[in-house]
Amino acid sequence: MKSIIAAVDLSEISSTVFNVACCMAKRTESAVKLLHVLEPLVDDKNIPLIPPLKRMVERVEKKAELEFERFTTHNHPPEGVYVNSFLEKGKAFLRIIKASRKFDTHLVVMGAPHPRSLLGSTLGRVARKCPSPLLVTRSTGSEGYRRVVIGVDFSPGSEAAAKKALELARPDAKIELCHVTPDTGNDVDVEDRADAMTRKAEHLELWGREHLGDADWSSFTIAGDPRKTLVEVAAQRGGDLLAVGSHGSSSLTEMLLGSVAEAAARNAKCDVLICNQDRGGFELP
Numbered sequence: 553m554k555s556i557i558a559a560v561d562l563s564e565i566s567s568t569v570f571n572v573a574c575c576m577a578k579r580t581e582s583a584v585k586l587l588h589v590l591e592p593l594v595d596d597k598n599i600p601l602i603p604p605l606k607r608m609v610e611r612v613e614k615k616a617e618l619e620f621e622r623f624t625t626h627n628h629p630p631e632g633v634y635v636n637s638f639l640e641k642g643k644a645f646l647r648i649i650k651a652s653r654k655f656d657t658h659l660v661v662m663g664a665p666h667p668r669s670l671l672g673s674t675l676g677r678v679a680r681k682c683p684s685p686l687l688v689t690r691s692t693g694s695e696g697y698r699r700v701v702i703g704v705d706f707s708p709g710s711e712a713a714a715k716k717a718l719e720l721a722r723p724d725a726k727i728e729l730c731h732v733t734p735d736t737g738n739d740v741d742v743e744d745r746a747d748a749m750t751r752k753a754e755h756l757e758l759w760g761r762e763h764l765g766d767a768d769w770s771s772f773t774i775a776g777d778p779r780k781t782l783v784e785v786a787a788q789r790g791g792d793l794l795a796v797g798s799h800g801s802s803s804l805t806e807m808l809l810g811s812v813a814e815a816a817a818r819n820a821k822c823d824v825l826i827c828n829q830d831r832g833g834f835e836l837p
Contacts, residue, residue, distance in 0.1 A: 709797020
């Protein structure tokens, strides 16, 4: 049986993560792997802990175990959904990726970040490196998504995002394909820019026919910064799911400016689906 991983940090949104994962599992006949990772207080295992610090670490770990036990007691899956619970220790993003490889995982569900959180710590790394599609939820589509915006850059990541979005959407969902042409601000001839946009629109139409088939879909192109524009388009169109591909890059540019996928996960008001095109390239330590 295929699995969906619900990765929870026991914050307020964790119950939403669990409920969405269970609803998706029921629709896709999957099992749920409920995972909470306790990160080490001291990274270096070779550093000996003095007795007071060792006792403090033990208290923190015991508290986490009790909180996770309470969470599993108070959050019940719907009838017919099988749930396994795991409390692990280590780096959260590594444990989530390892779990996605260990089980036959077709979806990882995590909670949307707090507006002032540092996304790169766990969610950003999972978005870049996880081989399974990642659903960042804000609780908008547990019963299936009705209006889906798919950001298309014609990469394998976009293809994977479109395929998975169709799986998570309702049969009667409205699908909109959006290609954002970066607006460089350079002094480009208006006619040349218009011709380029027309060619992109034609390419997007052919891409949609190939990858969406008989689904209820439409497409359009727009100029702008993809990190901002896709989020704005999803809000304007009333999207309850924004689907994008991730290139899995850790380049300096993306670390400084942020990727399209991470910008969507942080700023979108709806749920965000991220599919990594580099599905097996990350080497685990």
